[in-house]
Amino acid sequence: MIPPAAFLLLSAVLFSLGVLAFFVKKDLLTQFMAVEVMLNASNLAFLAMAKASGQAAGQVIVLFVITVAAAEAVIGLAIIVLIFRQRRTIRTDELKDLRG
Amino acid sequence: MVRYFWLIPLLPGASALLLLLLGPRLSRRWISWQACLTVFLSFALSLAGFVHLVRAGHGSSGLAKTLLPWIASGSFSAAISFAFDELAAVMALVVTGVGLLIHVYSVGYMAADRAYSRYFAYLNLFTFFMLVLVLASDIVLMFVGWEGVGLCSYLLIGFWFERPAASKAGMKAFIVNRIGDAAFIVGVLFLLVNVGSSSFAAINAAPAAGVLGPGLVTLVAILLFVGATGKSAQIPLYVWLPDAMEGPTPVSALIHAATMVTAGVYMVCRLSGLFAASQAASSVVAWVGGLTAVFAATIALVQHDIKRVLAYSTISQIGYMFLGCGVGAYAAGMFHLVTHAFFKSLLFLAAGSVIHALGGEQDMRRMGGLKKALPTTFPVFLVGALAIAGVPFLSGFFSKDAILTSAFAGGHYVLYALGLSGAVLTALYMFRLIYMTFYGQTRATHPAGTAPHVHESPPVMTVPLVVLAVFSALAGFAGLPVLLGEKANWIGGFLEAVLEPAAHHLALSTEVGLILAATAAALAGIAMAFVFYRKRPDLPERTARSFPGIYRLLVGKYYVDEAYDAVVVRPLVRGAETVYARFDLGVIDGALDGSAAAAASAGKGLNVLQSGLVRDYALAFLLGAILFLGVLLL
Amino acid sequence: MSAMLSGLPLVSIVTFLPLAGAVLLVFFRRGSARAVRATALGVSLLTFVLSLLLFFAYDGASGLPELVERSSWLRGGIDYHVGVDGISLFLVLLAALMTPLALLSSWRAVDDRIKEFSFFMLLLETGMIGVFVSLNLFLFYVFWEAMLIPMYFLIGIWGGRRRIYATTKFVLFTMFGSLLMLVAIFVLQAAYSRAMGSPSLTIADLAAVPLSPALQSWLFLAFGLAFAIKIPLFPLHTWLPDAHVEAPTAGSVLLAAVLLKMGAYGFLRLGLPLFPAAAASFAPALSILAVVGIIYGGLMALVQKDMKSLVAYSSVSHMGLIMLAVFSLNFEATEGAIYQMLNHGLSTGALFLCVGILYERTHTRLIADYGGAAARMPVFAGLFLVAMLSSAGLPGLNGFVGEFLCFFGIFAANKTLAVLSVSTVVLSAAYLLWLYRRVMHGPLKDPADRRLRDLDGRELACLVPLVVLMLFMGLFPGTFLRKMDSSVARYVESLRSKAPVVTALELPGRPGAEATALAEPER
C-alpha cells in the first residue's frame, strides 16, 4: 500500500513539471498543454486525498476539474485560432504589441 | 482759541488731503492760498498757544488733548493724543513759522513747475506729519510723524522723479532712515515692554522710578539715538542728506535744514529725562555730535555745489546740537536748533534765489561776482553767513557759544576743542562760499556762450528772505549768556519746565574767555577764507597740491558712500542673487523637481519590466507566489 | 440686529451663495460674456454685503463661535457644523471682499472662456469661506482640499507660459502636506473615539483628547506641514513664486490675499489648540524658520526681475512675520498676527492688482521693461504708492498697526527673534521702493509708448476701496480688534492652561505682571 504522501509528492512533481513546461515552451498551444498538466497534477492529488480520507467529494471534484479544463480548452483553442488567423503564428513571444 | 491747539497739525493735513484728491482740478492761485493759509493758521494757533504758556508761566502743565484711542491690544496701548508744552511750543513755532515763509517762497520758486499742486500737497503733508511729531504726547504717535516726515522727504527729494538722480536720492534717504528707524522701533519696544506705557511722561519718569535698570536705560537711549542719527544725518547715517539736495531748494530749506533733520535733536530733548539718566548714552550722543560737526565741516570745505556745501554745513550744525544735548545742555541744543532753523533756511533760500537767478546753476565754480546782480539776496546771504559763522551778536554766535560753554563747563575739554575747531571751519567754508559766489569775476558760462541774464528774484521770494534775515540776526537775544544776568537766557528758562536743566555754571572770567575764544575762532575762519579765496585765489590749488592725499580724501567725502556700497549694499545684493540661483532654484526646487523626476523614472523602469511577454508575467507571478508561500511557511 | 437675523442661516448663505451662483452660470449660453460677468460680480457683491451682516451680527462677548449652525451629516462624528468667531470672522470678510475685486480686475484681462473663469472664481470663494467657517474637522478638510480644484484650473487655464508646471507644482505640493494631515486626522479621530467612547470630529471636542506627548508631536508635525506649506514657511515656499508669476491677476490676488492666510489660520484654529504642548515645544524651531523666512524672503524679493515674483517673495517675508507672531503664543502677538493677515491680504492684494493693471497695458511683468510710468499714470502712481507703503508698514496705514502689534508680542516672547524680525522694516522698504523707483520713476522707457494710460473707472473701483480700507484700518484698528479680543483671549488662555510651556516661553520677555498693571490705566 503506497502512502498518500507519495501521491502527493508525485502530483507536486507533476505540477512543477507543468510549470516548468509553461516556461520553456514557446507557443500558445504547448504552454496551454503545460497548464493541462498542472491541472491533472491537481487531479491526481485530489484522488489521492479522496482515497486516503475516503471521501467521495475528492473524486467528484476531479470530474469538475476535467470539465472546466475542457471548457477552457474550447475557448483557448478558439482564441489561438484567432491569433493564428491574424498573425500566421502562435509563438507566444510575438504577442507584444501591448506593453510598456 | 488755545483749546483748539490740536488743529495745528490737522489744518495742513486737511489741506494736503484736499490737494492730493483734487489738486489738478484747482487753480494755482487757489492752491497757493490754501496751502499758505492753512500753515498760517497753524502758525497763529501755535503763537497763541505759545503766548498762553508764557503767560501761564512755570508749573503750567501745558495743554493736552486725546483725539481717539488708537491701538489697544492686551497690555499694549497707544492713543492719538497731542500735548502742547514749552518744548512743543518752541518747535511748533519754528515749524509753522519757517514753514510758512518757505510756503510763500515756494509760490514764487515753483511757479513754473508742472506738478504745482502735487508740490504743495506734499509740502502741506510734511507740515502735518512734522507737527504730529512735535505735538505727539506718546512715542508711538511720534513715530507716526517720524516716519511720515521721512515719507514726505522721500516724496519731495524725488519730486522731479523723471531725474534718475532725484528718485535715487529719495530712495536712499528713505532706506537709510529706515535703518535708523529699525533701531528706533527696537528701542520703543524695550520701553513699551519694560515701562509698560508709551507716554513721554511715563518714559521720562521711568529711570527715576527704577522701572528701567541703568543698563537698560543706556541701551534704549542709544537705540533711540541711532534712530536720531538716521533722521538727523549724523555719523554713521548722514550719507543721505547731501544727495537729498536733488530736491527743490525750498524743500532743502524746510525739510533738510530747518525742521525734519532736527527732529532727532527734538526727540532727544523730548526724552531728556531718559538720556540724562545715562551718562554713557549721553557721552555717545555728545561724541557723535562733536565728531560729526568737524567731520562734515571738513567735507564742506571742498564742495563745489553750493547746496551741498550747505548740506554738509547742516550736518555739522546738527552735530553741535547733539553735542549740546550730550553734555546735558538740552536747552542750548534746542536754542541752536531754533537759530539754525532761521539762518540755515535763510541760506538755503538765498542760495535758491541765486540758483534761480542763474537758471538752475548750482556749481560755485561757474558763479562769482553776483554781489551787484542780486542786491537783496547778497546782503541777506551775508547775514546768514555771519550768523552761522558765529560772529558776535548774531543768533548763531549766542547759540553756539551756549553749547560750547556748557561743554567746557561739563569738563568735556576735548569736545570743546572739537567744537571750537568746527567753528573755525564753519566760518571758513561759509565765507569761501560767499567769496566764490558773490565776489570776483563772474565765471558763469552759458550754453549760448553769452553771459546769462542774471535777475533778482520776485518779491514773493525775497520778502521771506528778509524776514528770515531779521530773525537770524536777532533771534540770539532770546538766549543771552548767563553772565548778563540770571534771566538773560530767557529761552533756557522757558524750556526748563520740560528739559533737564544744564548742571554746571562757570566763573564769569572763564565765560568771558570762552566767548572771546569763540569770537576769535569765527574771525579766524573768515580771515582765512578772505586770504584763500579773495586775496590769493591761487592758494587753494597750491595747498591742494601740497597735501594731495588729504585733498583727495576730502573731495571724495572720505569715500564713505563707496565704502557702504562695497561693504553693505553690493555684497547683500550679490549674495541674495547667488542664494536665489543656487539655493532657491538650485537646492529647493531642485529637490522638488528631482523627486518628480525620480517618480517618473521609477515609472519608466516599471514600464520596461512590463515587456509584453507572457513569460515575464508568468515569471513575476511565480516569484511572487514563491515569496508569498515562503512568508506563510516561515 | 442679531434679532433680525435670528433663524437666518447666515453663515451657510454666505458660504454657499457663490456656489449657487456658479451653478447658475452653468446654464448661461456661451458667448453671453457680459451677462456672465455681471452675474458673477453681482453674486460675489451680494455675498460681500451679507458677510457685512455677519460682522454686525457677531457680538463677540463670549469669544465662542457665534451664528453656529449644526446638523449631523455622516456617522463617525462628521457634522455639518459652521460658525464664526473673532478669529475667522474677518478672514471671511476678507475673502468676500477680495473676490468681487478680483472678478472686477479681470473684467478685460480675461476674455477667454469667461463662463468657466467666473464659475471657478465663485467656486473658489465658497471654498475659501468654507475653510474659515468650518467647526468640524472633516468639513474643514473637505473645503481645504476642494479649494485646490478651482485654483488649479484658474492658474492652469488662464495662466502664463509656464502655467502647467506652476499649477501642478502648486497642487501636488499643497496636497503632499494635506494628505499627511488627513492621516493625522484619522489618528486623532481614532484616538478620540477610543478615549471618549463615541466618535467626534468637532474641533472643539478634539481639543479635549488626551494624547501622549510623542503622538501629539507627530500629529502636530503632520498638521503643521500642511499649514506651513500653505503659508508658506521657509523652506517650503518655492511653489508660491511660480504660482503667482503664472497665475492670472485675479488668481494671484486671491492666492495672496486669502489662500496664504489659511496656513496661519490652520495653526490658530487647529495646530495650536489641538496640540498645545507639542506646539509649544516646536515653537522655537518654527519661530527660527519664520525669522529666516522674513529675512530670506526680503532678500530674495530684492533681486527678483519679475514684479509678481517680487511681490510673491515679499509675501514669504510678511507671512514669516505672521508665523513668528503666532508662535509667540501671547495675546498681543496673536491679535497682531490676525490683524496683519488682514493687512497683508489688502496690501498684497492691491499690489497684485497694480501689477495686473500695468501688465494689462504692456503685457510684460519684467521690471526692466518699465520706467517713468508715474509720468503717464499719476493717479495710479499714487494708489500704487499707498499700497506699497501699507505693505512696508508705514505708520498711519494698516500695515503699521499689525506689524507693530506683532513686534510687540514677539518681543515679549523673545527679544532676539524680535530684533531680527524688525529687519523687515528695512528690507521691505528697500525692495518695494526699489521696485517703485525702477517701474514708476526715471525717464519714460519709451515716450512713444501710448499704452500707459491712467486708470479708468473700473480699475479705480478695484483699488480705491482697498486704499480707503488701508487708511481706515490704520486709524481705527479698534473697530476690528475689539471684535477679536475675547476670542483671542479665550484662545491664549486655552493654550496657557494646556501647556505650561507656553507661559514659561512667554514670560521672560517682559515682567508681564507689572507691565500689564502699568498699562491698565492707559486702556
Next chain:
Amino acid sequence: MGFPPPIPPSVLALAPLLALVAGALLVLLLEAFLKRKDGELPAFVAVFALLASAFFTVVSWNVGNSGVYLHGRLLVDNLALLVTGVLVLAGIAVILMSLKYAAHQDMNLGQLCGLLLLAVAGAMIMVSSSDGLVVFLGLEVLSVASYAMSGLKRQDRASSEAAAKYFLMGSFAGAFFVFGLALVFGTSGSLDLTAGLSAGASLSAFPAAGAVGLGLILTALFFKIAVAPFHMWAPDVYEGAPTPVTVFLTIVPKAAGLAVLLRVLLPLLSGETAAAAVFTPALSVAAVLTMFAGNLAALRQKSVKRMLAYSSIAHAGYLLVAIVAGDAPSLVFYLLVYLFMNGGAFAVLVAMSGRGFERASLGDFAGLGRRHPGLAASLSIFLLSLAGFPPTAGFLAKFYVFGAAVREGHILLAVAAVLASLIAVAYYLKIIVVMYMQDAEAAAAFDRDDPALFLVIFLGLLGVLQLGLWPGNALSLIRAAFNAF
C-alpha cells in the same frame, strides 16, 4: 416589499443566479437564430435578466433570506447580496455602454451580452459560497467568459492579443487555485475555504501543505484582483480588450475576488492570532506594492486607456488596504464608488470612440474642454473622484478605507496609501491639463446620439456626487449589512 415570498428560500437564494443563466441561454439562442445580427434585442433581454436578478437579490435582502443552501454549497449572506448588487449594476452599465460601441467596432452584441451574463453569474457564484469547489467553478465560469469577451473585437490584433494573454495567464493561475484547493482538501479533509483555518487558528496548527494550499489559492485570487506582482497581465488585457469589456474586467473580477478574499481572510486577520501576524504584513506589503506599481507605471502613459488600466491596479491596492484593516463596510463602499467613478471615466472613453476607431491617446483629449465641455467636465469629475478630491465620492471612499486602516493601527500603511494617491493625482491631472489647458490640433467630431451611454455617464456623475455628499443611505445600508461581521 413586505409580501411573503411565493417561492421557497433555497430557490429564492438561487433566483438571481438562475435569472442570469436563463438570460444568457436566451440571448445565445437569439444570437444563434436571429436574422438581424445588429439588433439590440439581446441587449434588452440581457438587461432584463440583470434587472430580474437584481430584483431577486433585493427581495432576498428584504426578506432576510441569508443562510446556507444546497448542503452548504450556496451561502447567501449580506456580503454576497451587496457584492451581487455591485456586480449586477456593473453588468447593466457595461451593456448600456456597448450598444453603439459594439456596432461601431463590429463586435457581436449578442455574444457580448451572453458572455457578460455568464461572467456575472460566475462572479455571483464566487461571492456566494465558501466552498472551494464552488468558488473554483465560479472563478472558471467568470474567467472563461472574460477570455472570450476580451477577444470579441475579432479584427483587432490588440483585442485578440489581450484575449490570448489573459487566457494563458488566467488558466495558469487557475491551475494554482486547483492545486492549492487539493492541498487544503488533503490536509483539512474539507473543501470549505474558511474551515481550513477557522477563526483564530494558527498556521502552526495547520500543516505546512495546507498553508501552501491556502497560499496557492490566495495567489490565484490575487491574480484576479491584479495585486502586484500578480498584476502584470492586467495593463495589457485592459488596454487590448474592448472598452466596455475593460470596464467589466476592472470591476467585476476585482469585486468577486475581493469578496472571496474577505471571506477567507477575515476570520484569520481578526484578533492577534499567529495567522494575522503572518498575513497582515504580507498583505500590507502586497497592497503597498500594488498601489505604487500601478501609480508609478501610469505616470508616463501616453494612452488614457492604459493609464486608467494602471490606475485600476492602484485602486486594487487601496481595496487591499481595506482587507488588511479587515473592514468590510469600507471595502464594499469603495467597490460601489469605484464602480461609478471608474465606469464613468471609461464611459467617457467609449464616448470618444466612433465608427471603426477609438480615441484613447492623450493627444485625442486636447482641447476637449472647448469642444465638448460637458464630456470634459464629466471626465474631470470622474478623474478628480479617482484622485480622491473632496467633495467627490472618491474622497469619501478613501476616507473610510484609510481611516479604517489607521483605526486598526496600520498607520504606516495609510501613509504609504496617501503618498501613492499623491502620485496618482499627478497623472489624473495630466489628463485634465490636456483637456483644458492645451488646444486641439484637430477638432475630432463624433456622433452624440448614444442615449444609453450618456445615461451611464449621467448616472456615474450622479453616483459620484451623491455618494460624495449625501452617502448616508448607502452607508447605513452597508453598515447594517455588516453588523454580522
